[in-house]
Amino acid sequence: MREFRDLDLMLKLKEAGPIPSKELAAECGADEFGSHLGRRLGWMHRYGMVERDPKTKLWSLTEAGGRVVWAKKRAALMDELEALPAEELIEVMAAITARYRLGDPMTAVMLRREFIFGTRR
Amino acid sequence: MDQHYSTEALERRLAELTEPLVTELRTIESAIGFHASELETLRATRQRVTGVLAKLDPDLYGPKPKPKKTEGKQTVTPEEIKNVRTWLEENPPNGDGIWAAKLSENREFREYTRIRSGVIMQALAELHEQSFLTLDRMGRGGSRIYKVVA
Numbered sequence: 297m298r299e300f301r302d303l304d305l306m307l308k309l310k311e312a313g314p315i316p317s318k319e320l321a322a323e324c325g326a327d328e329f330g331s332h333l334g335r336r337l338g339w340m341h342r343y344g345m346v347e348r349d350p351k352t353k354l355w356s357l358t359e360a361g362g363r364v365v366w367a368k369k370r371a372a373l374m375d376e377l378e379a380l381p382a383e384e385l386i387e388v389m390a391a392i393t394a395r396y397r398l399g400d401p402m403t404a405v406m407l408r409r410e411f412i413f414g415t416r417r
Numbered sequence: 418m419d420q421h422y423s424t425e426a427l428e429r430r431l432a433e434l435t436e437p438l439v440t441e442l443r444t445i446e447s448a449i450g451f452h453a454s455e456l457e458t459l460r461a462t463r464q465r466v467t468g469v470l471a472k473l474d475p476d477l478y479g480p481k482p483k484p485k486k487t488e489g490k491q492t493v494t495p496e497e498i499k500n501v502r503t504w505l506e507e508n509p510p511n512g513d514g515i516w517a518a519k520l521s522e523n524r525e526f527r528e529y530t531r532i533r534s535g536v537i538m539q540a541l542a543e544l545h546e547q548s549f550l551t552l553d554r555m556g557r558g559g560s561r562i563y564k565v566v567a
Contacts, residue, residue: 297476299561300552303551304551325554413477
């Protein structure tokens, strides 16, 4: 499961709609992901990305999680970022860390987890 | 006016000068000792907390995968990544998704991107990290099957 980013799982939830964790594990390619996925969803729930209906036991995106998934990347911005010299990325990073400190907690957690995911290789 | 000191007076004067420094040095050493012990406690606590986190959320806090040997290993170039991205934008894959072996067998893809077959997987992983691709599922044998993020 560690190959999946939070965003991958959130996109799957967006596509599938409310879904039991077992089915989501199968969607990810293997039933044996079940216990790992359950733990992962538990953390994502704690951070406000996903929620579980206590009656139906189905997992879905929270409102905040939905906003992240629906946010379309602005192609022009991505091109600009790509064209930036490495030194200027430090300022971009400073802006990101400022948002990390001052923004909403769920986005902050996602930023932190994306950083961990991207730098652990 | 010339001042003449006796040896005794000089020694006393020197002692007067060094005494506050010796006292300060003792204070510093005592503070170092205190902080060293505090640091040791913090390190032990960090190890314990990391251990618990690794058990609770192994995906993020578990042991890092051992770095693979990179000696002699091919590395994907930014040009190759860009070509793969452009090709995928111009030739959106069908519902099956995208995986390295499938692309490797596609002659048009190989001709367009001029990518070496050994680095297709790396290019896809890079595009995944750039959020151009999403990891859709794991295939049999552990192959990673991606989709283009809509």
